[in-house]
Amino acid sequence: MNKVVTKAYQLLRQPKAKVEQEIDQSKRSFVGGLVGASGLAIAPGVMLYETASAKPADQPVTNAVRWGMLVNVNQCTEDCNACVTACNDEHGLWPEEGSTTDSQWIRKLTVKDPTTNHSKSFPVMCQHCEHPPCVDVCPTRASFKREDGIVLVNMHTCIGCRYCMMACPYKARSFVHEVLENQLPSTPRGKGCVDSCNMCVHKVDAGENTTACAEACATDGHQAIVFGDLNDPESEISKSLRDFGGTQIRADLGLNTGVRYQGI
Amino acid sequence: MIGVTRINVLWNVSIALLLFFLSAPLIADGSKVPPPKGDQCVEDPEWMRVKHFETVLHQRDETVIRGIRTEKHSLKNCIECHITPNANGDYARYSNSEEHFCASCHTYAAVAIDCFQCHADRPESAIREALKRQQADGTDPHQGLQMSANDLILKSNLQSNLSSAQSK
Amino acid sequence: METVRYSSIAANSAKFWALLIGLGSITLIGLLSAHHMEVEGHIISGMNNQIVWGLPHVFAIFLIVAASGALNVASIASVFGKVEYKPLARLSALLALALLAGGLAVLVLDLGRPDRLIVAMTVYNFKSIFAWNIFLYTGFFVIVGIYLWWMMDYSMQKYSKKAGLVAFIWRVILTTGTGSIFGFLVARSAYDTAMLAPMFIIMSFAFGMAFYILVLLAAYSWTNRPLGDFILNKLRSLLGVFIASIMYFVVVYHLTNLYATEHHQVQKFLLLEGGSYTAMFWIGQVIIGGLIPLALIYMPQTKNCRKTLVAVCTMVILGGLAQVYVIVIGGQAFPLELFPGMEISSSFFDGQVIQYIPSIWEILLGIAGVAIALLLVTVGVAVLDFLPDSLSDKITAEIKK
Numbered sequence: 001m002n003k004v005v006t007k008a009y010q011l012l013r014q015p016k017a018k019v020e021q022e023i024d025q026s027k028r029s030f031v032g033g034l035v036g037a038s039g040l041a042i043a044p045g046v047m048l049y050e051t052a053s054a055k056p057a058d059q060p061v062t063n064a065v066r067w068g069m070l071v072n073v074n075q076c077t078e079d080c081n082a083c084v085t086a087c088n089d090e091h092g093l094w095p096e097e098g099s100t101t102d103s104q105w106i107r108k109l110t111v112k113d114p115t116t117n118h119s120k121s122f123p124v125m126c127q128h129c130e131h132p133p134c135v136d137v138c139p140t141r142a143s144f145k146r147e148d149g150i151v152l153v154n155m156h157t158c159i160g161c162r163y164c165m166m167a168c169p170y171k172a173r174s175f176v177h178e179v180l181e182n183q184l185p186s187t188p189r190g191k192g193c194v195d196s197c198n199m200c201v202h203k204v205d206a207g208e209n210t211t212a213c214a215e216a217c218a219t220d221g222h223q224a225i226v227f228g229d230l231n232d233p234e235s236e237i238s239k240s241l242r243d244f245g246g247t248q249i250r251a252d253l254g255l256n257t258g259v260r261y262q263g264i
Numbered sequence: 265m266i267g268v269t270r271i272n273v274l275w276n277v278s279i280a281l282l283l284f285f286l287s288a289p290l291i292a293d294g295s296k297v298p299p300p301k302g303d304q305c306v307e308d309p310e311w312m313r314v315k316h317f318e319t320v321l322h323q324r325d326e327t328v329i330r331g332i333r334t335e336k337h338s339l340k341n342c343i344e345c346h347i348t349p350n351a352n353g354d355y356a357r358y359s360n361s362e363e364h365f366c367a368s369c370h371t372y373a374a375v376a377i378d379c380f381q382c383h384a385d386r387p388e389s390a391i392r393e394a395l396k397r398q399q400a401d402g403t404d405p406h407q408g409l410q411m412s413a414n415d416l417i418l419k420s421n422l423q424s425n426l427s428s429a430q431s432k
Numbered sequence: 433m434e435t436v437r438y439s440s441i442a443a444n445s446a447k448f449w450a451l452l453i454g455l456g457s458i459t460l461i462g463l464l465s466a467h468h469m470e471v472e473g474h475i476i477s478g479m480n481n482q483i484v485w486g487l488p489h490v491f492a493i494f495l496i497v498a499a500s501g502a503l504n505v506a507s508i509a510s511v512f513g514k515v516e517y518k519p520l521a522r523l524s525a526l527l528a529l530a531l532l533a534g535g536l537a538v539l540v541l542d543l544g545r546p547d548r549l550i551v552a553m554t555v556y557n558f559k560s561i562f563a564w565n566i567f568l569y570t571g572f573f574v575i576v577g578i579y580l581w582w583m584m585d586y587s588m589q590k591y592s593k594k595a596g597l598v599a600f601i602w603r604v605i606l607t608t609g610t611g612s613i614f615g616f617l618v619a620r621s622a623y624d625t626a627m628l629a630p631m632f633i634i635m636s637f638a639f640g641m642a643f644y645i646l647v648l649l650a651a652y653s654w655t656n657r658p659l660g661d662f663i664l665n666k667l668r669s670l671l672g673v674f675i676a677s678i679m680y681f682v683v684v685y686h687l688t689n690l691y692a693t694e695h696h697q698v699q700k701f702l703l704l705e706g707g708s709y710t711a712m713f714w715i716g717q718v719i720i721g722g723l724i725p726l727a728l729i730y731m732p733q734t735k736n737c738r739k740t741l742v743a744v745c746t747m748v749i750l751g752g753l754a755q756v757y758v759i760v761i762g763g764q765a766f767p768l769e770l771f772p773g774m775e776i777s778s779s780f781f782d783g784q785v786i787q788y789i790p791s792i793w794e795i796l797l798g799i800a801g802v803a804i805a806l807l808l809v810t811v812g813v814a815v816l817d818f819l820p821d822s823l824s825d826k827i828t829a830e831i832k833k
Binding site for chain 1 (some may be wrong): 472480482545546566619620777780
């Protein structure tokens with residue numbers, strides 16, 4: 001019990017600053033951290049800090065939350081590409097212009113009504129469906145939905161069959177066609193596997209409660225993208241959806257997407 | 265079952281023996297691997313030499329599927345600590361089997377891993393710096409075949425395929 | 433039955449070795465291409481993020497479909513009790529196994545990570561039709577293998593009819609599974625239909641029969657064994673029925689889609705404005721794969737002409753490849769409709785038809801699949817007693833009595 005409390009204290013106090021410090025700390029932390037993890041969940045007092053901050057690093061994600069994003073199309077401007085640039089920088093994508101083979105996790109889609117010539121531009125990425133067709137068709141379960149609703153590719157078991165790309169209604173997935181260099185530590189990806197928007201899962205797990213695209217959009221002053229917990233009725237995203245409504249792309253497919261749009 | 269256990273024991277013993285002989289050239293002064301940042305590994309080094317792949321394998325599923333991101337056994341952390349710049353300030357790549365911590369041993373033990381086809385083989389700061397340098401040089405950070413947009417659309421053309429293959 | 437004697441073909445002629453070396457070289461070149469594609473990545477193929485399945489898939493699906501159809505001849509004897517087909521059954525089962533092996537080789541070698549095949553064999557997602565197909569394909573090998581063994585082992589022959597029935601049921605399920613790979617893709621306008629599964633079954637009948645007739649003709653003429661017109665004409669008229677059935681299904685598939693306004697765009701694309709896909713459909717699939725073979729089969733002047741039969745079977749195979757090409761690649765080339773009725777555009781080529789030109793590596797890999805199948809048949813008939821010494825009209829007439 002004592003160990004558990006010590007561990008919880010360490011986690012609480014864990015500074016996010018220097019790598020040396022972090023390693024120093026892991027050295028001090030007791031052996032078998034994962035065994036302690038199961039004890040943590042039931043230990044009294046620990047719940048306190050769970051509400052105080054994000055999910056502790058040694059705890060699995062749960063379906064108590066469902067992460068989602070809300071895009072307010074009316075606040076999105078046609079010439080702004082900040083979300084796309086931020087995504088490329090965050091994940092080390094940098095697709096070459098005009099390339100049909102480079103990965104694009106997020107893209108600005110222009111939708112024009114041919115009967116009225118009215119057009120709108122807004123970002124489209126993986127829609128993080130509740131019932132994702134990519135997960136249904138994946139033969140090796142490499143395409144999967146995390147407990148918290150984020151749809152990911154487990155690149156350790158992806159065999160590169162590309163059936164998920166055939167199944168996705170949103171054209172959200174890309175196949176890595178060539179040997180990559182300079183991948184970033186938080187976004188490992190490589191030749192022969194499929195990848196797509198991971199809702200900045202490393203940021204979410206670190207408790208940052210945002211994504212690169214949402215952050216960039218806010219920095220640019222548009223605030224068109226809201227990230228949040230769809231399960232929490234008091235979250236900004238849930239309130240906005242409740243008050244102003246929202247639509248899903250291809251709602252007719254009944255996939256219950258985690259990314260919603262306002263003003264389409 | 266007995267057969268399986270025996271194989272396991274044999275396997276462990278042979279690995280241990282191999283690593284015992286292996287550690288000699290690494291520890292010796294001849295090693296070109298720059299020293300790690302800290303002075304103590306997260307586990308006992310002897311244990312780590314024999315078992316690190318089990319730890320990494322376990323952690324990988326925990327992280328990807330369950331979102332558990334403890335730093336102790338994370339590959340990212342191994343790299344942050346073990347991959348340090350050499351005297352010239354350069355970071356070794358996994359493809360450089362003499363200077364890269366992981367590669368030096370794997371090459372010696374003839375172990376082929378594919379971790380670094382996707383995972384970063386250097387700390388993030390080193391990669392960001394390399395990218396900045398590339399941008400300063402005017403080369404695109406994108407590392408694929410350097411083709412113009414027009415070429416890429418036509419790249420499936422038989423001719424360009426043949427020529428790209430020949431140029432390699 | 434005593435009148436039918438089987439024997440392996442002599443493996444000592446220069447012709448046999450030339451064939452073996454020829455097929456072996458094509459296979460080797462294909463394997464090297466696949467290796468090159470694995471090392472460099474799919475960047476050296478014509479595929480991209482829009483056309484994710486290219487020519488290798490066309491060949492793989494074609495061969496897998498043909499494999500199940502090649503078993504037809506054996507099924508006609510064992511399931512439908514037509515004894516005159518009985519002597520043809522062994523080759524039928526061998527060809528089925530060989531075509532499936534060739535198709536699967538191409539499919540596997542086109543994966544992004546073929547080195548991880550073990551993952552596909554050990555981790556299953558039972559909701560995935562791909563995962564079902566892994567079972568269906570391995571099951572096909574086992575069942576047809578047992579069927580072959582029971583047909584060829586005198587002491588087990590009494591059971592072979594039952595094995596033939598199981599194999600028949602299995603192959604129908606297998607082709608349904610292959611057709612469903614596409615039929616279950618709700619998001620793609622060209623695929624979202626249950627028609628694809630039965631259409632794939634009827635396609636398998638024709639493609640498999642065409643392959644079978646070609647192999648039979650080659651084997652008997654190159655080894656100078658008698659082959660009567662009676663049995664060939666039977667196979668020829670069956671092929672005619674199968675081609676006509678494919679055309680019926682194609683008409684119904686397009687008509688049902690044309691009735692629904694929401695599918696007008698994709699139909700217009702495939703039938704009128706799709707460029708190479710439209711040409712492939714009308715010239716490849718309809719004229720070369722359908723109308724001309726039908727005419728040649730039912731023209732009285734060409735009744736016993738073997739050269740015409742070879743031409744017919746070749747055209748059915750080429751037309752079949754065109755048909756699979758239009759289904760697989762044409763279906764992907766038509767852009768996804770994220771907002772039905774709207775015009776969409778983006779840096780990711782939304783709303784655009786993407787050109788796909790297969791690279792030499794894909795072509796070599798695809799052709800190697802065919803070579804692997806034929807290589808296996810060549811080795812098979814040289815090693816074991818697959819072929820009857822004679823299939824003359826006299827022998828066939830005696831069996832029928």
